[in-house]
Amino acid sequence: MSGAMTERHMLGEDEAAPLAGLAARVRALTEAAVLTGVGADEARAVADEIAALTERLRAVRRDAPPFLVTDGHRMDRQGGNPVTGVLNPIAPPVDLDVTADGIVRAEFTLSDVYEGPPSYVHGGMSAMVLDQALGMAAAQTGVGGMTATLELRYRRPTPLGVPLTVEAKASRVEGRKIYASGTIAGPDGRVTVEATAMFVTPQHFLVHER
Numbered sequence: 760m761s762g763a764m765t766e767r768h769m770l771g772e773d774e775a776a777p778l779a780g781l782a783a784r785v786r787a788l789t790e791a792a793v794l795t796g797v798g799a800d801e802a803r804a805v806a807d808e809i810a811a812l813t814e815r816l817r818a819v820r821r822d823a824p825p826f827l828v829t830d831g832h833r834m835d836r837q838g839g840n841p842v843t844g845v846l847n848p849i850a851p852p853v854d855l856d857v858t859a860d861g862i863v864r865a866e867f868t869l870s871d872v873y874e875g876p877p878s879y880v881h882g883g884m885s886a887m888v889l890d891q892a893l894g895m896a897a898a899q900t901g902v903g904g905m906t907a908t909l910e911l912r913y914r915r916p917t918p919l920g921v922p923l924t925v926e927a928k929a930s931r932v933e934g935r936k937i938y939a940s941g942t943i944a945g946p947d948g949r950v951t952v953e954a955t956a957m958f959v960t961p962q963h964f965l966v967h968e969r
């Protein structure tokens with residue numbers, strides 16, 4: 760089990776690259792598993808091979824997901840993040856970038872693995888991407904915080920398999936409360952999901968930062 764205060768192994772580029780490659784292969788495996796039409800015998804045979812590979816990876820196990828050594832943004836170092844983490848196969852991953860004026864932005868594509876209603880993105884997945892983007896935007900104001908509220912408006916279905924854009928920006932800071940808003944848009948530029956959120960900086964974040 761991983762705890763918030765667990766000491767993290769820091770991965771340099773040389774260590775991180777092969778693990779990111781491993782995650783990319785597992786990501787492809789996940790999509791293949793969701794879409795495969797192989798028969799029962801082949802499915803069982805592949806499952807046995809995967810079980811053996813899983814044991815090989817478990818042979819050396821860390822207490823918590825490692826962080827990446829980067830000179831970039833704060834969240835980039837969380838290699839196991841389920842939205843942005845290159846080390847996490849369940850992350851698309853969404854490569855969030857921050858502009859000089861604090862706008863957090865990424866282009867990303869969600870495969871059939873993230874299907875909710877047939878042929879469209881699961882609303883919970885859109886929420887997760889927006890939570891991350893708005894959280895990163897909030898962090899640009901200073902310390903950042905935990906999501907206290909996240910409100911979503913699903914304006915139209917979000918399509919799978921095409922380039923989407925997520926954008927987020929902090930709007931104001933009131934004491935330990937940070938407000939942010941953002942959107943996901945389809946390839947035609949039309950907004951599919953709007954989000955507003957409030958993040959609260961826990962007292963112990965301030966103790967750690969100062």
Ligand SMILES: CCCCCCCCCCCC(=O)SCCNC(=O)CCNC(=O)[C@H](O)C(C)(C)COP(=O)(O)OP(=O)(O)OC[C@H]1O[C@@H](n2cnc3c(N)ncnc32)[C@H](O)[C@@H]1OP(=O)(O)O
Pocket residue numbers: 833834890891892893894895898902903904905906907908935936959960961962964
């Ligand atoms: C760092 C790198 C990041 C880097 C970038 C991070 C990106 C991360 C993106 C993912 C973020 C997540 O998913 S975070 C995971 C999901 N969120 C959580 O699990 C949060 C669980 N909740 C908590 O830990 C806590 O409740 C907190 C931290 C939110 C608040 O606790 P607290 O600090 O004790 O707050 P407290 O003193 O009671 O209240 C302070 C003020 O905020 C208000 N307030 C508190 N909670 C709420 C609330 N849910 N809804 C409305 N208002 C609230 C209070 O009324 C009060 O207002 P007033 O009386 O002063 O007016």
